[in-house]
Amino acid sequence: xxxxxxxxxxxxxxxxxxxxxxxxxxxxxxxxxxxxxxxxxxxxxxxxxxxxxxxxxxxxxxxxxxxxxxxxxxxxxxxxxxxxxxxxxxxxxxxxxxxxxxxxxxxxxxxxxxxxxxxxxxxxxxxxxxxxxxxxxxxxxxxxxxxxxxxxxxxxxxxxxxxxxxxxxxxxxxxxxxxxxxxxxxxxxxxxxxxxxxxxxxxxxxxxxxxxxxxxxxxxxxxxxxxxxxxxxxxxxxxxxxxxxxxxxxxxxxxxxxxxxxxxxxxxxxxxxxxxxxxxxxxxxxxxxxxxxxxxxxxxxxxxxxxxxxxxxxxxxxxxxxxxxxxxxxxxxxxxxxxxxxxxxxxxxxxxxxxxxxxxxxxxxxxxxxxxxxxxxxxxxxxxxxxxxxxxxxxxxxxxxxxxxxxxxxxxxxxxxxxxxxxxxxxxxxxxxxxxxxxxxxxxxxxxxxxxxxxxxxxxxxxxxxxxxxxxxxxxxxxxxxxxxxxxxxxxxxxxxxxxxxxxxxxxxxxxxxxxxxxxxxxxxxxxxxxxxxxxxxxxxxxxxxxxxxxxxxxxxxxxxxxxxxxxxxxxxxxxxxxxxx
Amino acid sequence: xxxxxxxxxxxxxxxxxxxxxxxxxxxxxxxxxxxxxxxxxxxxxxxxxxxxxxxxxxxxxxxxxxxxxxxxxxxxxxxxxxxxxxxxxxxxxxxxxxxxxxxx
Numbered sequence: 072x073x074x075x076x077x078x079x080x081x082x083x084x085x086x087x088x089x090x091x092x093x094x095x096x097x098x099x100x101x102x103x104x105x106x107x108x109x110x111x112x113x114x115x116x117x118x119x120x121x122x123x124x125x126x127x128x129x130x131x132x133x134x135x136x137x138x139x140x141x142x143x144x145x146x147x148x149x150x151x152x153x154x155x156x157x158x159x160x161x162x163x164x165x166x167x168x169x170x171x172x173x174x175x176x177x178x179x180x181x182x183x184x185x186x187x188x189x190x191x192x193x194x195x196x197x198x199x200x201x202x203x204x205x206x207x208x209x210x211x212x213x214x215x216x217x218x219x220x221x222x223x224x225x226x227x228x229x230x231x232x233x234x235x236x237x238x239x240x241x242x243x244x245x246x247x248x249x250x251x252x253x254x255x256x257x258x259x260x261x262x263x264x265x266x267x268x269x270x271x272x273x274x275x276x277x278x279x280x281x282x283x284x285x286x287x288x289x290x291x292x293x294x295x296x297x298x299x300x301x302x303x304x305x306x307x308x309x310x311x312x313x314x315x316x317x318x319x320x321x322x323x324x325x326x327x328x329x330x331x332x333x334x335x336x337x338x339x340x341x342x343x344x345x346x347x348x349x350x351x352x353x354x355x356x357x358x359x360x361x362x363x364x365x366x367x368x369x370x371x372x373x374x375x376x377x378x379x380x381x382x383x384x385x386x387x388x389x390x391x392x393x394x395x396x397x398x399x400x401x402x403x404x405x406x407x408x409x410x411x412x413x414x415x416x417x418x419x420x421x422x423x424x425x426x427x428x429x430x431x432x433x434x435x436x437x438x439x440x441x442x443x444x445x446x447x448x449x450x451x452x453x454x455x456x457x458x459x460x461x462x463x464x465x466x467x468x469x470x471x472x473x474x475x476x477x478x479x480x481x482x483x484x485x486x487x488x489x490x491x492x493x494x495x496x497x498x499x500x501x502x503x504x505x506x507x508x509x510x511x512x513x514x515x516x517x518x519x520x521x522x523x524x525x526x527x528x529x530x531x532x533x534x535x536x537x538x539x540x541x542x543x544x545x546x547x548x549x550x551x552x553x554x555x556x557x558x559x560x561x562x563x564x565x566x567x568x569x570x571x572x573x574x575x576x577x578x579x580x581x582x583x584x585x586x587x588x589x590x591x592x593x594x595x596x597x598x599x600x601x602x603x604x605x606x607x608x609x610x611x612x613x614x615x616x617x618x619x620x621x622x623x624x625x626x627x628x629x630x631x632x633x634x635x636x637x638x639x640x641x642x643x644x645x646x647x648x649x650x651x652x653x
Numbered sequence: 654x655x656x657x658x659x660x661x662x663x664x665x666x667x668x669x670x671x672x673x674x675x676x677x678x679x680x681x682x683x684x685x686x687x688x689x690x691x692x693x694x695x696x697x698x699x700x701x702x703x704x705x706x707x708x709x710x711x712x713x714x715x716x717x718x719x720x721x722x723x724x725x726x727x728x729x730x731x732x733x734x735x736x737x738x739x740x741x742x743x744x745x746x747x748x749x750x751x752x753x754x755x756x757x
Contacts, residue, residue: 094757132709132755135701229707247755270757272743277757301701301708336678339724341705533686533694581743582693 075635080462094519096278098510099125099246100502101495102266104162104253105308108487109467109494110287111235112187115284115446116495118242122502125279129271129288130303131249131651133236133642136289137300137468139443141228142614146481147184151206152217157181159215162498164482167379168447169477169613170628171321176473180486187488196234199223208422209350210438213379219481224421226345231484232465251277254589255308255518256284256315256463259509263315263463267518269283274331276522280510283462283498286312286450287491290468291325293590294598295443299328299343305590306597308469312450313596313635317458319456320446320471320630323604324614328476329383331442336400337428342442344421345404346480349376351362351417357386357403357436358395364402374408376457376566381477381613384441384549391440401440406432441549445483447474447614448604451632453545462501466494472630476613527573532587535566539591539598542566547602552619556606563602593639600640604631606644620652654670656729657683660684663735664745671696675729680704682711682722685746698722698746712737713746722746 073172080471103114130133137599147154160181165172177484192198192206198220199207210217222230239245246562253268257278261439265281288308292298302395302403309319330349332342358364363372368386378386397403402483406414411433415422422432422466430437449471456464474482541560574588608631611617611626634641656675661668671692673684682700689696701708706722712720714735722734740748749756 131751134710139703139707168732248757249751250754252755271757273752274748275757302703303701338678338680338704338726339721341702341707341708357749434711468666531690531694534691537690578695579744581697581699581745582746583689583697583747587694625676 079198082365084358088585090533094278095270096280097125097248098265098280098508099123100281101125101498102279103127103141103283103287104266104286104287104311105136105137105287105467105469106132106247106249107287107467108231108235108484109288109289109491110285111239111468112488112491113285113287113466113495113498115242116237116247116492117499118245120496120499124245124500125248125281125608127248127251127253127279128247129250129252129307130301132247133232133239135301135303137292137304139228139232140341141484142341142344143227143350144186144211144221144481145227145484146211146214146219146479147188148181148218149188149206149208151218152208155218156214157185159519160184160218163214164474164479167479169623171324171475171612171630175434179454180473180489181494183489184485187485187492191231191234191488193233194234194238196230197222209554211350212377213479214481218599219350219476221347224418225344227342227484230340250587251478252309252519252586255515257313257518258460259511259513259514261316262461262509263512264323264508265509267515267522267526269522271581271586274582276519276571278510278512278515280508282502282505282508283464284467285464285466285467285494285498286493287413288469289603291383291597292443292445292450292602294543295325295542296537296544297331297342297440297444299331300403305594307590307593308465309449309600310593310596312463312465313633314637315460315463317460317463318451319403319448319600319633322450322491322600322633323476323608323631324447324476325443325514325547325601326380326445326447326614327384327439327441328381328444329378329387330439331406331444333440333450334397334436335429337430340424340428341445342540345437345439348406348418352406352409352413355405355408356383357405358390359397360395364390364395370463372405375410377475377630380480386615387439387441388549399438399440401651403436404439405436407434407436425510434633447471447476447478448601455497456490457497459478463503464494464498465488476615487648521574521642528571528588530570530588532584532591535570536587536591536594539563539566539594543598543601547598547605549614549616551605551615551617553606554601559602560599560606563595563599566591570595596635600633603634604642607631613637654658658684658729659731660688660748661731668733675727679727680723681715681725681727681732681734683721685722686726691732699748699750710715710750712750714738
């Protein structure tokens with residue numbers, strides 16, 4: 072199979088740079104790409120360490136990404152409900168990761184989580200508390216004790232975003248630029264030197280020279296039709312890092328959130344909203360026969376919330392496959408056994424929002440189904456969050472390894488805060504010993520060429536993105552086979568060819584047509600990494616379930632490491648060759 | 654025959670009419686996204702969180718009233734959409750809503 076890679080895109084040649092027109096130039100000691108919890112934490116830390124910081128986001132600062140969407144919860148060994156130690160949290164994290172966690176990263180997350188939660192508290196995030204002042208910690212599936220703090224009602228993510236955003240603003244030296252799409256990292260002699268991109272608002276080309284760069288762009292949920300994050304979560308950080316020469320790991324492990332809202336149609340609410348309902352109220356998962364089925368898959372729930380995400384996803388989809396699904400293709404989640412006053416106590420205003428959507432939990436059930444939620448895989452980093460490219464760091468969900476083959480509930484925000492802070496300090500410390508960014512315009516020539524303005528491509532990339540999301544949902548979801556993965560890879564190749572080697576012509580300000588092309592360029596590369604990694608892993612583990620290899624295989628108790636030479640992906644140094652492609 | 658929603662959208666000086674199939678429960682943002690994927694990918698509007706009303710980026714004017722496109726229901730009738738009139742226009746329904754000190 073022929074993988075048309077980014078090389079064909081780069082093949083425009085250096086001479087195109089003369090047609091560039093004006094470039095807006097920015098510089099900083101530390102460039103942070105992505106303004107979710109990880110990016111904002113990194114920016115604050117780097118500023119505190121004395122670096123000049125530029126914080127950029129493809130969307131508006133502190134509004135896009137996954138953090139703002141996180142409704143619950145944050146897992147940390149605070150010991151406010153019952154005594155706890157971070158080692159207990161680590162043990163649960165490693166168990167959930169099904170043998171694939173990078174233990175150093177997982178320990179970093181668990182050991183430093185409590186400090187970050189206390190720091191957020193000192194910044195008035197407003198963790199929910201008991202009347203006696205103790206922080207409330209919910210008992211989430213996969214944890215050995217109550218460990219997950221939150222902000223009522225369904226407000227953890229927005230509160231974390233808002234709090235960090237206020238802190239970023241108080242660190243007046245941090246330069247913030249929203250609506251800035253980074254298209255490539257700049258690498259000089261194998262070392263990170265900054266980035267290239269364009270302003271979404273007016274199309275201006277931008278060159279950023281930096282001593283160190285932190286990729287904090289989040290995950291890849293946008294690759295799937297039904298997902299629980301913002302539309303800018305298209306795996307761009309993975310693609311940026313790959314093209315810059317960094318390595319990725321564990322890309323086959325996409326976490327599906329088992330009980331994403333399916334029907335009736337809800338607006339103005341996050342599809343993962345049922346998670347907090349289950350923490351507080353238990354709830355029952357029922358199949359079309361009105362029977363609780365989860366115990367048939369090895370977990371006895373009995374109205375409580377115990378099944379881990381990979382197991383619950385498996386159970387729900389197997390019920391649907393067996394013809395016992397709900398009309399919309401999921402299963403029922405029921406709170407009919409919970410008294411109405413208890414519902415209102417637990418969720419107050421949310422009950423009214425549900426009523427406006429025609430949903431009354433006291434009298435009816437909702438339909439839920441697995442939905443793309445989080446990516447365990449990501450950029451391979453050291454214990455100081457540095458990638459395989461010197462001076463290039465990663466933070467938050469962009470990092471692979473801390474969560475192995477399956478992430479424990481509540482670890483994502485913790486990871487964003489801890490890794491953000493540590494990457495910020497590490498990048499600032501490195502920047503201190505670098506005299507100047509090694510930036511050279513000629514080293515970024517291919518990236519500039521892609522931003523040239525002459526009329527070129529004309530594909531409808533909005534439609535191609537939908538086609539790719541459909542293919543990923545159909546063939547690279549929680550259940551996989553060699554044949555389906557082969558079909559997905561064929562479709563990915565078709566889409567890559569259809570999008571062409573150059574973006575559509577510039578239309579003027581807020582050119583979403585052009586933005587789609589640059590998004591899709593990243594999406595196809597990352598989708599191929601996920602599908603090809605899944606095809607090579609001939610076993611089932613955590614979030615990766617192969618119908619044709621249904622059991623775990625000890626020989627596969629290892630991560631796959633992916634590189635990209637500009638044309639082809641390679642796994643553990645071996646060129647990717649797809650199987651079962653007609 | 655299925656019901657249609659007619660979205661009449663201000664694009665610069667002109668108004669352009671798009672028709673999308675009406676599906677009960679959908680939002681205006683759903684309709685706009687379908688127009689981009691099925692009819693005209695050059696149509697510009699802001700959104701980030703899609704459905705959760707968390708990002709607050711999708712503010713537009715619907716029949717002269719400010720709404721979030723993600724929480725306004727699509728209806729099987731003519732709906733007139735225009736950009737926020739108190740913000741600088743970027744293109745189509747997209748306006749400059751970033752704080753001044755967060756722009757390039």
